[in-house]
Amino acid sequence: MINSTIDYFSIGLRLKAYRIAASLKAEDVAKNLKISRAAVYRLEKGEIVKIETLDRLASLLNTSVSSLLGVDTEYYSSGDGFFERMRQLEEKSTKIYSHFDPFSFLLTSDDYLHHLSTMLAEANMPQDVKKINSTLAILKERKGNFCTSYPQFMNLIGLQNIERFLHLGLVGNLNISPSKKMERCLLARKEVAHLIELLETQNHNLEIAITEESIPSLTFQLFYQKQEPLALAMSPFRLGELPNVCTGIASITASSEAIKQYQNLFDNLWKNSAKNKQAIDLLKKTLERY
Numbered sequence: 001m002i003n004s005t006i007d008y009f010s011i012g013l014r015l016k017a018y019r020i021a022a023s024l025k026a027e028d029v030a031k032n033l034k035i036s037r038a039a040v041y042r043l044e045k046g047e048i049v050k051i052e053t054l055d056r057l058a059s060l061l062n063t064s065v066s067s068l069l070g071v072d073t074e075y076y077s078s079g080d081g082f083f084e085r086m087r088q089l090e091e092k093s094t095k096i097y098s099h100f101d102p103f104s105f106l107l108t109s110d111d112y113l114h115h116l117s118t119m120l121a122e123a124n125m126p127q128d129v130k131k132i133n134s135t136l137a138i139l140k141e142r143k144g145n146f147c148t149s150y151p152q153f154m155n156l157i158g159l160q161n162i163e164r165f166l167h168l169g170l171v172g173n174l175n176i177s178p179s180k181k182m183e184r185c186l187l188a189r190k191e192v193a194h195l196i197e198l199l200e201t202q203n204h205n206l207e208i209a210i211t212e213e214s215i216p217s218l219t220f221q222l223f224y225q226k227q228e229p230l231a232l233a234m235s236p237f238r239l240g241e242l243p244n245v246c247t248g249i250a251s252i253t254a255s256s257e258a259i260k261q262y263q264n265l266f267d268n269l270w271k272n273s274a275k276n277k278q279a280i281d282l283l284k285k286t287l288e289r290y
Contacts, residue, residue: 157210
């Protein structure tokens with residue numbers, strides 16, 4: 001074995017995420033490494049015997065051994081690998097701090113995945129169909145897991161992002177007819193109304209804060225397990241209006257300094273934001289204006 005203190009299970013999870021990001025099937029990895037497909041699945045469960053295997057895998061998956069070991073930043077150049085890694089981290093988190101534009105996908109309605117599929121098709125990226133389908137499948141699993149476990153969840157929302165969402169509607173591009181534009185704006189209204197309904201159920205595991213201050217364009221999520229920080233995920237990918245799941249470099253790190261800095265940023269914005277009934281009233285007034 002490499003070292004008894006190494007978290008082999010987490011290495012296996014990273015291997016799976018990187019394989020998905022590289023658009024490789026288990027049999028592709030097996031063929032390249034000259035091992036069986038079953039052996040690949042065992043590797044992804046953390047059954048790793050030789051450091052040489054990790055070295056060959058890192059080369060194949062275009063990453064580094066240190067990233068696979070979790071001692072360096074993980075980088076993902078497509079949404080499917082990144083959201084798979086997000087799913088893995090959410091599955092073992094007890095508390096999550098989230099800032100996504102316009103708000104977290106995890107808080108959208110059951111219909112939203114269908115709307116997202118339509119928007120991504122409108123974005124006209126035929127060369128990325130495989131990646132898009134892979135991402136949608138992972139998002140569906142991610143949402144299902146979240147609704148089952150429901151960790152304590154704190155979502156920081158920028159009011160300007162909500163306004164933009166309502167103004168543009170659920171569109172993949174801006175070149176659509178006025179009637180379709182109106183239809184998509186109505187769908188965006190329904191999503192904000194759904195968010196309000198979630199808040200009005202007074203689920204103690206769910207909190208949101210709405211800030212009118214400038215908010216970072218780079219979205220991020222912080223993961224904790226029983227007060228211990230797990231990771232920080234930073235993303236250029238968008239799941240709202242004008243979505244993008246194919247272009248950009250997302251990153252995930254367990255760096256204590258990075259987590260501390262982003263937690264301070266989140267806390268400072270949260271402190272001066274509208275919360276609870278005040279947040280609900282602000283969302284309702286925003287809906288009335290649109």
